[in-house]
Amino acid sequence: MTVTLVRTAAPDDADRRRPVPAILAxxxxxxxxxxxxxxxxxAFGTRVVGWNDLVSAFTTDADGIAEAAVRQRIPRTLLAMLxxxxxxxxxAVxxxxxxxPLADPMILGVTPGASLAVVSGIAFFGLSTATGYIWVAITGAALASAFVYGIGSLGRGGPTPLKLALSGAATTAAFTSLISAILLPRVDVLNSFRFWQVGGVGGATYTKLGQVLPFLIVGALICIACSRGLNSLALGDELATGLGERVMVIRVAAFVGAVTLCGAATAVAGPIAFVGLVVPHVCRLLIGVDHRWLLPSxxxxGALLLTVADVVGRVxxxxxxxxxxxxxAIIGAPFFIYVVRKQKVRAL
Amino acid sequence: MSVDVLAAGRTRRAVRRRGALATLVVLVVATFVVTLMVGQTFYPPGDVLRVIAGQTVPGASFTVGELRLPRAVLGVLAGVAFALGGVTFQTMLRNPLASPDIIGITHGASAAAVFAITVLAVSGAVISLVAVVAALATAMLIYVLSFKDGVVGTRLILIGIGIAAMLQSVVSYLLVRAATWDLPAAMRWITGSLNGATWSEVVTLSVAVAAFGALLLSHSRRLDLLQLGDDAASALGVRVERTRVTVIIAAVGLIAFATAATGPIAFVAFLSGPIAARLVGPTGSLLVPAALVGALLVLVADLAGQFAFGSRYPVGVVTGVLGAPYLVYLLIRTNRAGGSL
Structure with a gap:
């Protein structure tokens, strides 16, 4: 056995596959x-907007502050959802x-990898186009997460949650220092970076949406194409191979799809932690473990969580x-702790 | 015969330990003096020593006595404090990666200090106080959250990482809210820096290092026994929970005061213990060697950060960049061995 992880809820995994009508509902x-x-x-945001202004923003060409605020919220909402x-x-992938169960773009080092790549791109290679940002962020994300996963899976027992989390935390710490080293002498980059660093969707525009959308679509398609393969992987490598799946191909493809998604998302919205951790767990509880349903849900x-979190943050x-x-992060960290406490972590 | 061999081995290890300790002391003192000598103006060792002795030397009295000396002393104290705190946690949890700068305790102190500065607008000793209380609260929170039929090291580390991530985002938030003119000062709370060291900070930190350091040193035997596992330790007469709580309070206090004075200097807590273990070999307590290594790390990194590159870097950036490859190496080695993870 290479898998040392024991999910406490494992016994009822089998009957967590709900009937299709229930899932659809x-x-x-x-x-x-x-x-x-x-x-x-x-409708809600930092500026309190009356009903009349809300209606007129959509029905008329009126150009008051209220209308502008409302119109600005539309791309913002779309970006949050995306x-x-x-x-x-x-x-989930x-x-x-x-x-x-602790895999998350942040913990796997995707986010710091994307940050480091973007910062070095700006500082050393004069990176300035938005599409360039996205490519660089995806590359950085892929390299960093492959690195973290590689280190975390060395040794006995393969990639256990603890080893992955530690190598992720260590890599994050190392990348953070490198980012500071690059940024500190460059005050102008530093100032814009500190806003990017917190992760927000406030600066959304239709142009930004258009630039990131192709990447997200490609990533999503790859992930969806892998969903059946991921179901087989869940049975273990040996069994999946026995079922005729090409394990390595699925692994690499699903990895590329997931990294494309979160790299592009990070490039446009900055690092947003814990969404990738919390959402799949909630969905598994609601929908079950079949990836063909799990991914759409x-x-x-995810869209719901981020939209609501954004509204809360504004209000x-x-x-x-x-x-x-x-x-x-404030919502997600307690959830992370809850998941850790539910695991049967082996004593050292 | 075999007794002779054992005795010879023990003597050899003791000699190695003494040699390593002596070398470290010499290196720390030498770096300390060099730190005082170099800068915009160079002062020969004689001038530096006379300033330390309390004599008035034109020029040097101010530059060395008021600018360089507090900086260097603060560096030594912070290095000692971070290293002692780090090596204590590493020893107690039997995992080199369980250092306070990875499991969130430093982050707690950092977040509280930034909050105190940007929101409460306080300064001086109050910041230290807030940071210490917050670090203790963070440590207690992590301990309580990971308590479930006893505390398992792995669970504690994972929960610490989660808490660290949350606190990190709090710091980010406070920094975004900070006024632009506060930004260079605020960056200190991400990287750690000795810039603008004053005598009052030195006094606060030295009291803390003396008090908590003495507490730790007096528990060093019991701490080492704790490494054998809780059952073995209690069989040998150690009151496990009480020792653990005392040691945690001392280590957290050191980390918190140091963080309040200099910001979280990356990797010093994490690196000092393993480096010291390499140097002195497998004998005796690691507390003193690690403290020396910590002081040396901070002094050398600060010197390099000030003068080795085109622009001046705060010490935390240098230790971070130096520490990163070592950290990766350590991870790879630990995982290969399949040991403590």
Whole structure:
């Protein structure tokens, strides 16, 4: 056995496969809630906007401050939904791929990898185009997570949650120092970087959406194409091979898909922690462990979580706002601890 | 015969330990003096020694006595404090990666200090106090959260990483809210720096190092016995939980005061223990050797950060960049051996 991880809920894994009509009903209900959340996200924000202004923003050409604020919230909401969906799917794929319940873009070093790549790109190679950012971020994310996973899976027992989390934390610490070393002498880059670093969707524009959308679509398609393979992987490498799956091909493809999703999301919204961790767990509870249903539901719940977190961040700190990355970290860290406590962690 | 062999081995290890300790002391003193000599103006060792002795030397009295000396002393104290705190946790949890700068305790102190500065607008000793209370609270929170039929090291480390991530985002948030003119000062709370060291900081930290350091040293035997495992340690007469709590309080206090004075200097807590273990070999307590290594690391890194590159870097950036490859090496080696992970 190479897998040392024991999920406490394992005994009822088999009957967590719900009937299809029930899943469809849940997905529909989720979609309805998501639409509601999107409406809330447009209606509520840092600036309090009356009903009349809200209506006139959509029906007239009026160009007051209220209307402008409302119109600005539309791309912001779309971006929050896209980023949340991407991170949710990426998290689900990474957890299935590594068979590790703590796998998350942040813990696997994807986010710091993307940050380091973007910062070095700006500082040393004069990187300035948005598409360039995305490519560089994806490359950095892929390299960093492959590195973390490689180190974490050395030795006995393969990639255990502890080894992965430690090598992720260590790599993050190392990358953070490198980022500071690059940034400190360059005050102008530092100033813009500190805003990127917290992770937010406030600066959304339609142009940004257009630039990141192709990457997200490609990543999502790859992930969806892998969903059946991920189901086989969940049975263990030997059994999956016995079922005729090409394990390595699935691994690499799913990895590329997930990294594309979270690299692109990070490039456009900055590092947003814990969404990729929390969402798949919630979805597994609701939908079951079949990746063909898990991935779409993770996209939906991820979009929902990020949209709601963004609204909360805008409303609680008026007249200022709390970036969505901070809200998700505050929600997500307790959840991470809960998952750790539920694991049967082996004594040293 | 075999007794002779054992005795010879023991003597050899003791000699090696003494040699390594002496070398470390010499290196720390030498680096300390060099730190005082070099800078915008160079002062010969004679001037430096006379300033330390309390005589008035034109020029040097101010530059060395008021600028370089507090900086160097603060560096030594912070190095000692971080190293002692780090090696204590590493010994207690029997894992080189379980250092306070990875499991979130430093982050707790850091977040509280940034909060105190940017939101409460306090300064001086109050910041230290807030940081210490927060670090203790963080450590207690991690301990309580990982308590489930006893504390398992692995669970504690994982939960610490989660807490660290959350606190990190709090620091990021506070920094975004900070005014632009506060930014260079605020960056200190991400990287750690000795810039602007003052005598009052030195006094606060030296009291803390003396008090908590003495407490730790008096427990060093019991700490080493704890490494054998809780059952063996209690069979040997160690009151396990009480020792653990005392030692944790002392280590957290050291980390918190040091973080409040200099910000979290990356990797010093993490690196000092393993380096010291390499140098002195497998004998005796690691506390003193690690403290010396910590002081040396901070002094050398600060010297390099000030003068070795085109622009001046705070000490934490240098230790971070130096520490990163070692950290990766350590991870690879530990995982290969399949040992403590």
């Amino acid at each position: 849940l997905l529909l209900a989720g979609a309805a809630v998501l639409v509601l959340a999107a409406a809330l996200s447009v 980023v949340g969906a991407s991170l949710g799917v990426a998290g 990474l957890q299935g791929l590594t068979r590790n 993770a996209a939906m719940v 609680v700190a008026r007249p200022s706002e709390i970036e969505v990355g901070i809200v998700t």
